[in-house]
């Protein structure tokens with residue numbers, strides 16, 4: 001029974017990976033072979049080669065993560081929420097951890113906060129969430145009751161976030177909220193004070209902003225304007 005569950009989880013992760021590669025239908029083996037043959041026989045197509053390399057390294061990170069039990073969050077989770085979007089994206093959003101909807105579906109930011117984030121990306125920034133961004137969290141399993149992830153959980157899961165960012169190599173990272181900002185900067189970040197400021201993470205520009213759930217909870221004009229201003233700065237940086 002446990003083996004079957006694990007096989008189903010692996011199948012699900014594989015399907016998510018295909019989606020990350022841009023497939024909208026399950027390709028047959030020949031199609032996949034043709035795809036890699038295309039990459040190999042077209043060395044001039046460096047953008048495609050780069051995208052393929054990034055997908056492969058992201059898939060390798062996911063493979064190492066496996067059916068992870070490295071911290072206690074594995075005990076209550078239904079699904080590992082690895083991340084989703086374009087492995088070749090210039091823009092990566094990092095949240096704190098999956099909520100109930102995300103845990104159910106195995107995908108990041110699909111609940112109420114996810115809808116708000118999609119609105120920020122698509123209506124506010126004029127980008128396409130799936131094509132232009134990659135979204136992940138500092139912990140890949142749901143903390144019980146949606147509490148903040150604890151230090152031991154963050155340190156167990158952080159290596160995988162680092163490897164994801166190394167694989168994608170985006171131009172800009174946006175940390176959503178205090179836990180993500182603090183994890184990436186390695187210090188406690190007073191988010192109300194520091195949102196809207198630029199930082200650097202391993203040579204990559206890092207913008208700090210409010211988590212969409214904070215925006216939903218404190219839906220003031222001031223907070224909405226603040227996030228709008230932060231995203232304008234991000235767009236300007238992306239166009240450089």
Ligand code: SF4
Pocket residue numbers: 065068069070071072073074080139140141153156157
């Ligand atoms: S939160 Fe991360 S380290 Fe902890 S069990 Fe889940 S995947 Fe593993």
